Amino acid sequence: MTNDARPRPFRPRLGARLGYALHAGLAANPLYARLAAWLERRPRAYRAFTAAERVTKQELFGCRMCGQCALPATGYTCPMTCPKQLRNGPCGGVSPTGGCEVYPELTCVWVVAIERAEAAGHGTDLDLLHRPIDQRLREQSSWVNYWQGRDDDLWTSAPLLRRELGLQPVGKR
Amino acid sequence: MSLRAAFAAGRFAVTAEIGPPRGADPDAITRKAELLRGWVDAANVTDNQGAHVRMSSLAGSVLAMRAGVEPVMQLTCRDRNRIALQSDLVSAGALGIPNVLLLSGDHPRFGDHPDAAPVFDLDSTQLVATARTMRDEGVLASGREIGARPGWLVGAVENPFAPPRSFRARRLAKKVAAGAEFVQTQYVFDVEVFAAWLARLRDLGVTEKCKVLAGVGPIRSLRVCEFLRSGVPGIHVPDEAERRLRGVPAARVAEEGVSMCVETIQRVAAVPGVAGVHVMAFGYERGVPEILERAGIAPQPAVSMEGLGHAG
Ligand code: SF4
Numbered sequence: 001m002t003n004d005a006r007p008r009p010f011r012p013r014l015g016a017r018l019g020y021a022l023h024a025g026l027a028a029n030p031l032y033a034r035l036a037a038w039l040e041r042r043p044r045a046y047r048a049f050t051a052a053e054r055v056t057k058q059e060l061f062g063c064r065m066c067g068q069c070a071l072p073a074t075g076y077t078c079p080m081t082c083p084k085q086l087r088n089g090p091c092g093g094v095s096p097t098g099g100c101e102v103y104p105e106l107t108c109v110w111v112v113a114i115e116r117a118e119a120a121g122h123g124t125d126l127d128l129l130h131r132p133i134d135q136r137l138r139e140q141s142s143w144v145n146y147w148q149g150r151d152d153d154l155w156t157s158a159p160l161l162r163r164e165l166g167l168q169p170v171g172k173r
Numbered sequence: 174m175s176l177r178a179a180f181a182a183g184r185f186a187v188t189a190e191i192g193p194p195r196g197a198d199p200d201a202i203t204r205k206a207e208l209l210r211g212w213v214d215a216a217n218v219t220d221n222q223g224a225h226v227r228m229s230s231l232a233g234s235v236l237a238m239r240a241g242v243e244p245v246m247q248l249t250c251r252d253r254n255r256i257a258l259q260s261d262l263v264s265a266g267a268l269g270i271p272n273v274l275l276l277s278g279d280h281p282r283f284g285d286h287p288d289a290a291p292v293f294d295l296d297s298t299q300l301v302a303t304a305r306t307m308r309d310e311g312v313l314a315s316g317r318e319i320g321a322r323p324g325w326l327v328g329a330v331e332n333p334f335a336p337p338r339s340f341r342a343r344r345l346a347k348k349v350a351a352g353a354e355f356v357q358t359q360y361v362f363d364v365e366v367f368a369a370w371l372a373r374l375r376d377l378g379v380t381e382k383c384k385v386l387a388g389v390g391p392i393r394s395l396r397v398c399e400f401l402r403s404g405v406p407g408i409h410v411p412d413e414a415e416r417r418l419r420g421v422p423a424a425r426v427a428e429e430g431v432s433m434c435v436e437t438i439q440r441v442a443a444v445p446g447v448a449g450v451h452v453m454a455f456g457y458e459r460g461v462p463e464i465l466e467r468a469g470i471a472p473q474p475a476v477s478m479e480g481l482g483h484a485g
Contacts, residue, residue: 006291083291084250084277088298089344091277092332092359093406101406102280114337127343129351132255132299132314 009106010062010081016116019076028147036147050141067137067145073125073155075117082109087130090114128155175243176215176272177326179449180355180384185442186449187470188245188357188386189461190217191237193228199236202228206240208458211472212465215243215272217357217451224251224284231261234270245328246270249278254294255303255314262304266323274328274357275300298351301329305352329353333370334363334409342373345383355384357451360401362392363411364440371446384448387441391434391454391464392418393427431464438468 012019026032039046050065057063057078061071064080070087071078079087083102090110093101098111117123131154137145145151179186189209194201202218209216218233227233234244246265248258265273277297281289295303303314304327311322331345345356361367367387374380392398392410398418402410414433421429438450450470454461462472 083280083282084296085293086277086296088296088347089340090335090337091297092330092335093279094332094335094337095406096336096409098336102282104406108336111337114340126340127347129298129302129347130296132295132303135294 007064007081007083007085008062008103009083009100009109009112010078011107011112012061012077012116014060014076016076016120016122019071020120020122023072026143026146028149032147033149036144039141039144040148046141046144049144050139053141053143065139065142066133067140067142068133068151068154069142069146070130070154073128073130074113075115075120075122075125077109077113077116079109079113079130086110087133089126130155176245176355179214180326185470186384186386187213187465188215188217188449188451189213189458190219190451190453191233191242191244191458192219192222193230193233195225195227197228202233202236203240205458206237206242209461210241212462213242213452214449215245217245217247217274220247220249220276220278221252221284222247222279224279224281224286224289226285231264231268231270234265235268238269243271245272245274246325247274247276248300249276250293250295250297250300251278251281252289252292254292258295258300259303259307259313262307262323262325263319265325266308266321270325272326272328272355273304274330275304275353276330297329298348301327301348301353302351309352326354327352328355328357330358331356332359332407333361333367334359335407338366338370342370342377342379345374346377346379349379349383353383355386355448357386358388359407360388360390360409360453361437361441362414363409364437364444366409367441368444371444375446380446385446386449386451387438387444387447388451388453389434389437389441390452391427391457391460392430393457394430395419395423395426397455398430431460431467434464435467438464438470442468 039049054065061078062081063078066080084091090108094108095104098107100106100108114126117125176186191202191205216237218230218237220230221227230246234246237244248261275297281287281291306312307319308323312318329348331341333341395418398415401408418426418429441447452461
């Protein structure tokens, strides 16, 4: 199964606290927005930038390049490495020891996510409702999409309201 | 009575399960439905359960209705993208299927087609929200309007026993915020853990918005007990239950398992906030009436489901 390219739970190699700290450095601002816009006008630069993002985030988080990053709301644990790609929490098949239903030898990504988010004081993030992903954004740079403001409605803020989930057509391009 | 009517009347609701056959034999559904008719408010029709190919839950639901049993059509995210999911939801509405149960689904890896593509375009929470939006606002996930709106109740599932247990009530709260109106749980063999989970739900205000049906079922042999304890993801059979089954002569294990199920129903029914039970009797549908009767649950008054042919 090691050659199976399908998602498998990945335990992040970067501490959650460091993730939150680094996020501050990547937080959207006008400068980054300009950089993102510039990158989108230059296919080669965009490809190089995206490749760099891929290498870094694959190594640290097992990133699957969904192009719409959930990490800031999941204790910096990638939900796209869940074999069912669940973005709203663990399925009911988690084993008594916290193992993934599909790959019992690996720990469920959501068990890890919840542990990490809570330990870093971000436990309430786990109540956020994540809308369906836009499959068109796969293989794109999530940083560019984020700096361009395309992630603004990726999840709802509390209080939870169902009508805020999944109603907006995604991607403004 | 229908499930909706039971909920509205605050009456203890009973659902059971009908697994569709592998072949194209409609009588396989009819036979199971006839065993349950008159005893349950509704019966789940499973959706290619365990990622094994079966007659579709949509077809099975229609056959169950014809046989006089109200269906709860299960629909998983495993095999369909959001287009197919919404299409099946519209179809269920058009065919008058009164309840749907929306879940992520078992991964194909352990099914009879492990080489299949796992779809998982939406997750169960997102599917619940999509369904509620279709029904209540008359629009698809794309924002496009649909004409006639479907009328089904929207159900979900939760497993109070799977780690991380402290998160399980919040997980259901998310589904309820997304629009789930009722929930069926995984098998309850450990009433204490179940009651603790329900207490959390009450604290979160979830039980005011969502009816909770406790999953129950008899363990009728030591082999099944062993299997449930080791082989089935998400099922928690406490040592005490196993000891009890091992403590009786081999010939009486089945009977003891049924008695334990009856007691579990009575105990969960006493937990504040429980709206009913969901009886999963793997291949033992004929025993469901006895279990319910012994648990003190009266047969459900026969309903005439409008336009559904004969009713029990
Ligand atoms: S971009 Fe998507 S796939 Fe990559 S780490 Fe973030 S959530 Fe995971």
